[in-house]
Structures are given as structure tokens and as C-alpha cells.
Amino acid sequence: MRRVRLNGRKWAGGALAGLVLLGTGLLAAWWVPLPERLAAPPSVVMAYRDGSPAYVFLAPDERWRIPAPKDRVDRAYVRALVALEDKRFFQHPGVDPLAALRALGLNLSRGRRVSGASTLTMQLVRVLEPRPRTFTSKVIESFRAAQLEARLSKQEVLEAYLQFVPYGRNVEGVEAAALAYFGHTAQHLSPAEIATLLAVPQNPNRRFPSPENRDRLRSARDDIARRLLESEGLVVDGVGSDAVLAEVRATPVPDVLTPFPREAPHAAAWLKARRPGATWLATTLDAGTQRFVERTMGEAARRLERQGIHNGAVVVADRESGELRALVGNFDFFDEKHGGQIIGFATPRSPGSALKPLLYALGIDQGLVGPETLVPDIPVAYGGYQPRNFDGRFLGLVRMESALSQSLNLPFVRLLERLGVEGFLGSLRQAGVTSLDPRPGHYGLSAAVGGLELTPLELTGVYLALAGDGQARPLRVLEEDAAPGKAQALVSPGAAWLTRQALALRDRPDFPERRRLTGLPARVHWKTGTSFGNRDAWAAGSGPKHTAVVWLGNFDHASSVHLVGAENAAPLLFDILEGVGPRGTALQEEDAAPPKDLVSVEVCAYSGHLPTDACTQRKRVDAVRTAVPTTPCPYHHRVEVDVASGLAVGPGCRDGRKTESRVYLTWPSSLRRWLAEQQRQLPEPPPLAPGCVAGGERDTPTILSPPEGLVALLIPGMNTEEQKIPLEAEAAHDRELTWFVDGAVLGTAKAAERLWWKPSVGTHDILVTDDRGLTARRTLVVRERQ
Numbered sequence: 001m002r003r004v005r006l007n008g009r010k011w012a013g014g015a016l017a018g019l020v021l022l023g024t025g026l027l028a029a030w031w032v033p034l035p036e037r038l039a040a041p042p043s044v045v046m047a048y049r050d051g052s053p054a055y056v057f058l059a060p061d062e063r064w065r066i067p068a069p070k071d072r073v074d075r076a077y078v079r080a081l082v083a084l085e086d087k088r089f090f091q092h093p094g095v096d097p098l099a100a101l102r103a104l105g106l107n108l109s110r111g112r113r114v115s116g117a118s119t120l121t122m123q124l125v126r127v128l129e130p131r132p133r134t135f136t137s138k139v140i141e142s143f144r145a146a147q148l149e150a151r152l153s154k155q156e157v158l159e160a161y162l163q164f165v166p167y168g169r170n171v172e173g174v175e176a177a178a179l180a181y182f183g184h185t186a187q188h189l190s191p192a193e194i195a196t197l198l199a200v201p202q203n204p205n206r207r208f209p210s211p212e213n214r215d216r217l218r219s220a221r222d223d224i225a226r227r228l229l230e231s232e233g234l235v236v237d238g239v240g241s242d243a244v245l246a247e248v249r250a251t252p253v254p255d256v257l258t259p260f261p262r263e264a265p266h267a268a269a270w271l272k273a274r275r276p277g278a279t280w281l282a283t284t285l286d287a288g289t290q291r292f293v294e295r296t297m298g299e300a301a302r303r304l305e306r307q308g309i310h311n312g313a314v315v316v317a318d319r320e321s322g323e324l325r326a327l328v329g330n331f332d333f334f335d336e337k338h339g340g341q342i343i344g345f346a347t348p349r350s351p352g353s354a355l356k357p358l359l360y361a362l363g364i365d366q367g368l369v370g371p372e373t374l375v376p377d378i379p380v381a382y383g384g385y386q387p388r389n390f391d392g393r394f395l396g397l398v399r400m401e402s403a404l405s406q407s408l409n410l411p412f413v414r415l416l417e418r419l420g421v422e423g424f425l426g427s428l429r430q431a432g433v434t435s436l437d438p439r440p441g442h443y444g445l446s447a448a449v450g451g452l453e454l455t456p457l458e459l460t461g462v463y464l465a466l467a468g469d470g471q472a473r474p475l476r477v478l479e480e481d482a483a484p485g486k487a488q489a490l491v492s493p494g495a496a497w498l499t500r501q502a503l504a505l506r507d508r509p510d511f512p513e514r515r516r517l518t519g520l521p522a523r524v525h526w527k528t529g530t531s532f533g534n535r536d537a538w539a540a541g542s543g544p545k546h547t548a549v550v551w552l553g554n555f556d557h558a559s560s561v562h563l564v565g566a567e568n569a570a571p572l573l574f575d576i577l578e579g580v581g582p583r584g585t586a587l588q589e590e591d592a593a594p595p596k597d598l599v600s601v602e603v604c605a606y607s608g609h610l611p612t613d614a615c616t617q618r619k620r621v622d623a624v625r626t627a628v629p630t631t632p633c634p635y636h637h638r639v640e641v642d643v644a645s646g647l648a649v650g651p652g653c654r655d656g657r658k659t660e661s662r663v664y665l666t667w668p669s670s671l672r673r674w675l676a677e678q679q680r681q682l683p684e685p686p687p688l689a690p691g692c693v694a695g696g697e698r699d700t701p702t703i704l705s706p707p708e709g710l711v712a713l714l715i716p717g718m719n720t721e722e723q724k725i726p727l728e729a730e731a732a733h734d735r736e737l738t739w740f741v742d743g744a745v746l747g748t749a750k751a752a753e754r755l756w757w758k759p760s761v762g763t764h765d766i767l768v769t770d771d772r773g774l775t776a777r778r779t780l781v782v783r784e785r786q
Helices: 002-031 075-085 097-110 120-128 135-151 154-164 174-182 191-202 214-231 241-250 265-274 287-305 356-365 400-405 410-419 421-430 445-449 456-467 493-503 514-518 565-580 669-677
Strands: 045-047 053-056 280-282 311-318 324-328 374-377 396-399 525-530 536-542 546-553 598-604 618-624 636-642 659-665 702-705 711-714 725-730 736-741 744-750 755-757 762-770 775-784
Touching: 045 265, 053 174, 053 265, 075 120, 075 191, 075 214, 120 135, 120 154, 135 154, 154 174, 174 191, 191 214, 191 241, 214 241, 265 280, 265 324, 287 311, 287 324, 287 565, 311 456, 311 565, 356 400, 356 410, 356 421, 356 445, 356 456, 356 493, 356 618, 374 400, 374 410, 396 400, 396 669, 400 410, 400 493, 410 421, 410 445, 421 445, 456 493, 456 536, 456 546, 493 525, 493 598, 493 618, 525 565, 536 565, 546 565, 669 725, 702 775, 725 762, 736 755, 744 755
Parallel strands: 045 280, 711 775
Antiparallel strands: 045 053, 311 324, 311 546, 374 396, 525 536, 536 546, 598 618, 636 659, 702 725, 725 755, 736 744, 736 762, 762 775
């Protein structure tokens, strides 16, 4: 009885000691930090939308090590790995006692070490913390393995092994090895590839792919494949072992390492900086599109370099989804001389005329213009700003649709003046432009023709909105980004449609007939831009499925006479749209039917304005339902004429005369003034007969110069005679206008003439009155330049 009690106490004491030991081990497992290298940052990978790696960055510790989640590794490889290295991996706690006993018995029976008992977890410990192969090391590795199993799940342990397992030189992990050995990921592996990836880690230095290791690697691979197939057929299912083994033996082993992917380097660097800490950047970029655009730009770079053009960028986006399909940031990432690593698609540059389509659409939506509206294209000065057309010529009067197609500057500067600069900037911000200066009043009317800066990415957002139904939505480049929410209406569907019609009027500038040969649909709507001083050349537009933006220039802001949008950027745009877009006649009907918010309205065939009874020729045009023309035609006037003398008569002097009503064209005073300066004349309505006074019209004069809000600056030391300010006004029938400055009469002149005033420092009140007493007033501030 006493012996039973003693034995019971011994067992209790032993159990208690075991519990204490177990508790101590568990405390130690949670108290001792995990191996530091387990948290080593891996290589960052940017992947195409099909999952294939586009660019792999070297890890901070100078190793190629790619995270390998289990779902991105071929399951046949994982099954083979467990069968070969650790059959009870999913049952043991990091150390396998059964395997240890088996190895001990086998080694004792043979008299030498022929088998080990290392589990996958213990192998992971040795990779993370290399130690000499001693008994003490084995004890520490066993503790570390148990610690990993206590604090990590089996899935996490397996994924860590797949990430850190050595494959020779500085290649670690099965994903990096698959890329370096076979040129593809580990998601789909052949039996020969599986056996190769299992063979190398057993002796990385003597088996990694090289001509010297070829025979050793082949022998080890074939042996592993044989063992696996003889055991449970774990390499493949449903195929006979002999056939699979024959296939493995017939497959050459790799004897060189394949370079890691380094495509789309600018996009990779840009996304890596935007997503610090992310290791797998799954993008919407399309591998075929990206490679085609890079090849197209590379071929063009050789030609453009001879023209003094060293940098270029391209953005290609899907029209329907707004997902980016290609991002090219420069010609050559490694061109240090010309800033090759500057990310061009995210660098703000002056867009030249590329924003005119948005102005055009906004003007239509507000009822200020329509495609057929006649607008002046004549010189105008806004203080020190005197916009000019690209070719230096002026056309006088031109239809708004033609002004956009020909990229005239003056009509759009005038349109921006009517729209308001801040409102236009607000529309740009709504379209996703974030690089604008936020200070109110920072930008002026030159914003219409390139007096601001935005990136090719931001311009793509603008053109995507115009390419669709006028809805602005964020561009999407990462799959993890949330799908765009409700889009914001930038312009109406009708205004966007009318803008596309105008942009489709021009054919490809370098080879118009090429589209017949390539099969690209005819309805490509596009626009070019050239910044002041020929420092930037742009082309932006949309084909059937894609919207693309091309920028060319120099990051040191060097100019070139060849930096012209239509000359170099536009051909590249068409090459890209032809290369990435679908072909065939089935797509020819794009934009055939106008949107439902457009209505057919009748306008004066000459001016595009609301017809008056003097407009004898009329036509029907499309207009946005909520912004139909409301301004009567200002050009056609019905005049009562004395048949005998051909002179105009008024209501008070028609008695005793035979009169008839005739229609005449009249033009704005500003246009007649400009034509007179060019020694050109326009026909005018007949003057009033003696004793007759015009009546009926009550339109007040409109001051054109000085413009509203102008602050004139006097240059010290310069003769004020050379700094005179022109006084110009618009008035019907070229009436006599009298000008007053600060209450004093300056002079009288016809509306088609100009008076000059010698300014002085101060705030001045400028007033003009016509011969009926109708007046207009403006305040002008004059300061001395500091």
C-alpha cells in the first residue's frame, strides 16, 4: 500500500513537473521574439491584370524573394513538397517524434547518418537562423520550430517556408525560383518543374541552374520524380507514372537564370511609392498593350532624338471602365543624361490647346455657343496679354466647330472670359485634375491655351469624360482600388457628343488614307496641343475602345521646332490607337445616334444664332435641350431703303418716298476695325438719307478695351506716349462714340475706330456714350511697375 502511495506521488510529481515544463516552454515560446528575418521585407512585385509579374524589385537585403501565398503556388507542388520532406507536417507541433525515432533507428542500423528527421518547420528555422550542425543547434532549432507552430498557423508556416526556402545565389522562395528558372510564376508547374524546385533546396550551391551544375541537377531531379511517382503519384493525377517519368527525363534542366521581369518601370516605381508596404501590386495594366506601346515609343525615340526631343509619355485607358491599360513614363528608364527615370505620365506640363474641347463642351452646356455659332477670330488685348493663333494669322469670323477643329486660340480665350476662369478650373478639378495651384486668381485667360499645367494622367481623365456621356470618373490602375462610385456629370451627354463630332472632323495628319488600310474605324476623335515656345507636344483622343494621351518634350524645358502636336505627337497617337484597338466595319456606327438630351432647333444658316425675320436662310442643328440658342442673329438687319436713292430711311422720313425692305449683313465694329487695319473692307448697309434719324435699336455700346478687371502697369523711365492704352467699343451701325476719362472728354470716333489714351497712375473712370445717349462705363487701375 505504501509502495502504491509512493508510486502515485512519483507519477503526480512527474506530471506536475511535466506541466511546469510545458508551461515554461509555452511562456518561453511567447516571450522569446520570433526570428527577426521572418519579418524581412520581400521583393515588391507589380503584376499585370492577368496576374503575370511585370516588374520585380530587389528586396532591401539584396535578395530576390517574392511572397508566395498558398493560393498562388501550384497545389501539386505543395503536395509533392509535403510528401517528400514532411509527410506529417499537418499533424506534428513543429518537431516530429515518429520521424526522429525512425531516423535514429535507421542511422544506428547503418552505422552512419543516412536519414534526418527535420520537419519543414525546422528547415524554415535553419533558413531564418543558420547555425553549425551540432546537437545544441538541433535543440535550439526544435524549440524554434515549436515556437513557430505555437504562434503561427500551419498555413502561415508553410507560406513562410515557400517564401524563404533557398534556391542558390540570392534567389529565395518558390515564386522567385520559378521566375528565375522557368520565366513564369509557380501557379502552374509541370512535373519536371516541380521536381526541379524540390531538388535545388536540398543542395542549393551545387544544384542551382548553371552549366557546371547541369548534370547534378538533372540526376537529383529525376531521382526525386521517380521517388514521388513510385510512392503516391503526387506530381500529376490521371497519367501513368512511366509516361510522366519519361516526360520528366526528356525535359532539359535549366542551366541559366532568366532575368526577373522589368517591364513598365515607371509605372512600377510610381505605384510602389504610392503604396508603401504593399508587396503585390495587382494592376489593371494589360501586358500586350503595355509592350506594344513601349515598343512604339522606343522606335519613335530614335527618330525624335535627332529632332531634339528626348522625353515622352503615354497613357492608355479603357473607355468603358476607366481602367488603365498602359503607362509609359519615358523613352528610356536608364537614360540618365535626359532624366530617363522621371515619371512623365505623372509630371505636370503645359497642355497647349488640348483643353479646348472641354471649353467647347462647357460653352455648349451654358448656351454660350453652338457648333454653328459664328465667332470672331481677330486680335484682342487683355492688358499685357495678347493671345495669338499658332500660325500668327486671324480668320475674322469662323464657326465655333471649325475654330475647335482648326485649334484657333482667340475664340476660346473669349469663351473662357465668358465662362469664367474659376468655373473652368472647377470643372478640371471635377475631372480629377489635382496639380492646379489652389490660390484664387492664380490663373488667367491664358488657361484656355496652355497657361496652366496638368499631367498626362489628368488629361486622360478629361478625355475619358468627353469620350463617354460626359461623366467624370476616377482612373483605376490597382485592382485593390474600389470600383468607381457614382460618376459626376462634367458636361451633358449632348455636349460631349457634339464635341466628339467636332473632334472627328480632322483626319490623321501624316497619312489620312492609312485608316482604310488598317481597318481602324473612321470615328476617331482627337485633339493636339503645343505649348508656348514649342516645349510640349500633345495628342489626346479616343478610338472605339480606348482613350490615349501622348506627350513629347524635354524635362529640362529645352524647346524644339519639332515639338508640335500635329507633327509628332498625333502620328504616335494614331499608331497606338490602331495597335490596341479592334478593327473592322462593325464599329463604324459609333456616335451615329445623338443622345436624348439633344433637340433639333432652327438657327440662322449664316450665324448659328436664333433667326430673326431678316434671316432668309435657315437650317436645323442639334442643341442641348436646356441650352438652345436664345441670342438673336446680330448680323442680319432689315433696312427700309428709298428705292430711288438707295439710302436708308427711318420712320419719320418715309413720306413721299417709294421704299422697300432689304436685308443687309452687318459686322461687329471690332471686326471692321481689324479689317481696316489690314486694308480690307466689308460691304456695309446704306447710310441714312439726309434728314433721317435711325430709331428702334436700343443696344448700348460694349467696351472691349480696356477689359474688365485690368490693372495696367507703367514701366518707369519709358515715355508715356509709348505706353498708351487703346479705347475700343462695340456698337451697332458704327455709331459715333464719345469717350470720357475721369469726366473729361477725350475724343469722338466711329465705333470701328480706336482712340488712344495716355495713362497716369491712379484709378480712372472710363465712360463711352453713343449719339443716342446710351453709355457704358469701366474702371481702370494704373500702377507703376516695381
